[in-house]
Amino acid sequence: MENEEYNQPEITDIPKEDYKEPVKESPFSIVSLVMGILSFPGIFCCYGGFIFGGLAIIFACLTDVGDGIRGKAKAGLVTGIVGLSFSFLIIIGVIAMAFFAEFISNSQYIAEYFHLAAGGVR
Amino acid sequence: MKKTSRELKLLARKMLMGKYGISIGAAMLISLLMFAAVMVAYFIMLIMFMGVGLGNFDTSIDGAASVGFIVMTVIMIFLVIVIVYSVQSVAMAGLIRLYLNMCKGQSYGLSDLTFGLKNYFWKFIVCQLLFSLIGLAAVLPYLISIVFMVWMDFSAAVVFFSLFLYLCYIIIFLAVCIRYAFVFFILVEDPEKGVLQAFRECSRMMQGNKKRLVFLCLSFFGMLLLGYCTFGIGWLWVGPYFACTLVYFYLDIRENQGDA
Numbered sequence: 192m193e194n195e196e197y198n199q200p201e202i203t204d205i206p207k208e209d210y211k212e213p214v215k216e217s218p219f220s221i222v223s224l225v226m227g228i229l230s231f232p233g234i235f236c237c238y239g240g241f242i243f244g245g246l247a248i249i250f251a252c253l254t255d256v257g258d259g260i261r262g263k264a265k266a267g268l269v270t271g272i273v274g275l276s277f278s279f280l281i282i283i284g285v286i287a288m289a290f291f292a293e294f295i296s297n298s299q300y301i302a303e304y305f306h307l308a309a310g311g312v313r
Numbered sequence: 314m315k316k317t318s319r320e321l322k323l324l325a326r327k328m329l330m331g332k333y334g335i336s337i338g339a340a341m342l343i344s345l346l347m348f349a350a351v352m353v354a355y356f357i358m359l360i361m362f363m364g365v366g367l368g369n370f371d372t373s374i375d376g377a378a379s380v381g382f383i384v385m386t387v388i389m390i391f392l393v394i395v396i397v398y399s400v401q402s403v404a405m406a407g408l409i410r411l412y413l414n415m416c417k418g419q420s421y422g423l424s425d426l427t428f429g430l431k432n433y434f435w436k437f438i439v440c441q442l443l444f445s446l447i448g449l450a451a452v453l454p455y456l457i458s459i460v461f462m463v464w465m466d467f468s469a470a471v472v473f474f475s476l477f478l479y480l481c482y483i484i485i486f487l488a489v490c491i492r493y494a495f496v497f498f499i500l501v502e503d504p505e506k507g508v509l510q511a512f513r514e515c516s517r518m519m520q521g522n523k524k525r526l527v528f529l530c531l532s533f534f535g536m537l538l539l540g541y542c543t544f545g546i547g548w549l550w551v552g553p554y555f556a557c558t559l560v561y562f563y564l565d566i567r568e569n570q571g572d573a
Contacts, residue, residue, distance in 0.1 A: 217330065238544070241542045241543065241544075242542070242543045242544060242546065244542070245539045245540070245542035245543035245547055246543050246546065246547055248539055249536065249539050249540075249543070249547045249550055249551060250550070252536070253326060253329075253550060253554065255323075255326060256323070256326055256327045256330060257323060257327065275542065
C-alpha cells in the first residue's frame with residue numbers, strides 16, 4: 192500500500208506539565224492598546240493625550256484578573272503612560288512659555304500672540 | 314481571615330469581567346433619574362418664583378427683600394433638597410441590590426433598580442434624611458461663622474476660625490460616613506429591619522474595620538485622578554469597580570462576623 196512507504200513522523204504526546212491552556216485575552220487589553228496608540232496623536236490635539244492615555248491605563252488595570260497585566264494590556268499601559276506624561280509635559284511647557292514670554296527674545300510678539308489668542312484686543 | 318484591599322479589588326475585577334455593560338447601563342439610568350428629579354424640583358421652584366413675582370411681595374433691588382420672600386426661598390430650597398435626596402436614596406438602594414446580587418452570584422438584572430421602590434422605600438428616604446441632618450448639624454457652626462465673617466468685614470481672626478470650623482465639619486462628616494457607610498447595604502439585605510437598628514448594626518460592624526475602609530478608599534485615589542484626566546469618561550468603568558469592591562468588603566465583614 193502507498194501509505195506504508197510514506198514515512199510518517201512519530202507522534203509524541205506533549206507532556207502534561209508542559210501544556211498550558213491558551214490564555215483568553217480580555218477585550219479590554221485590545222481597547223487599552225488602541226487607546227494607548229491613539230494617545231500619541233492625541234498629544235498634539237489639546238486634551239486627546241489625557242483622555243486616551245488615561246483610558247488606556249484604566250483599561251489595562253482592569254484586565255488584571257490574577258495573573259498581572261500582560262500582552263496587549265501591558266503595551267497599552269506603557270503607551271498610555273507615555274501619552275499621558277507627554278501631554279502633561281506639553282501643557283506645563285505651554286504654561287511656562289506663556290508665563291515667561293516677556294523674558295525671551297521676540298517676547299513682545301509672543302506675548303501679543305497669547306494676548307490675542309486669549310481674546311484680547313490689539 | 315480578613316481579606317486585604319488587593320484581594321477585594323481582584324475579586325471585583327474578576328466578577329465584573331463581562332458585566333461592565335449592565336453596570337454602566339444601571340449607573341446611566343440612575344443619573345438620568347437624578348437629572349429628571351433635579352429638573353422637576355427646579356421647575357417647581359420656578360413656578361413658585363413666578364407666583365411670587367405675580368404676587369405682592371416687595372422684591373425691590375434697593376430695599377431688602379420682604380420676610381415672606383426669604384421664607385419662600387428657604388422653603389423652595391428645602392423642597393428641592395428633599396425631592397432630590399429622596400429620589401437619590403431610593404435609586405441608590407436599587408443600585409446596591411444589583412451589585413449585591415452580582416457579587417453573591419445570584420440572578421441580577423436592571424429590574425433590581427426598582428428594589429428600593431418595592432421594599433419600604435420610606436426607610437431609605439429616612440436614612441438619607443438622617444445623614445443630611447447630621448451633615449447639617451456639623452456644618453451649621455461653619456455657616457454661622459461665615460455670616461460673622463461677612464459682618465466683621467473678613468477680619469483675620471474670624472477667617473481663620475471659619476477655616477478651623479470647616480475643617481472640623483469635614484472631619485466629623487467623614488467620621489460619620491465611615492462609621493455608617495453600610496447602613497443602606499444592611500437595609501437592602503434585610504428591609505424588615507428598622508432604620509435605627511440598621512444604624513446600630515452598622516456601627517457595631519465597623520468596629521475594627523474603619524481603617525481598612527479608609528485605606529481601601531484611598532487605594533482608588535489614582536483611579537479617581539485618571540478619571541479626572543479623561544474628563545469623567547473613565548469613571549464609567551471605575552465606578553462599578555469601586556462599588557463592587559465595597560460590596561466585597563461588606564460581604565467580607567459579614568463573613569468574619571459570622572465566624573466570630
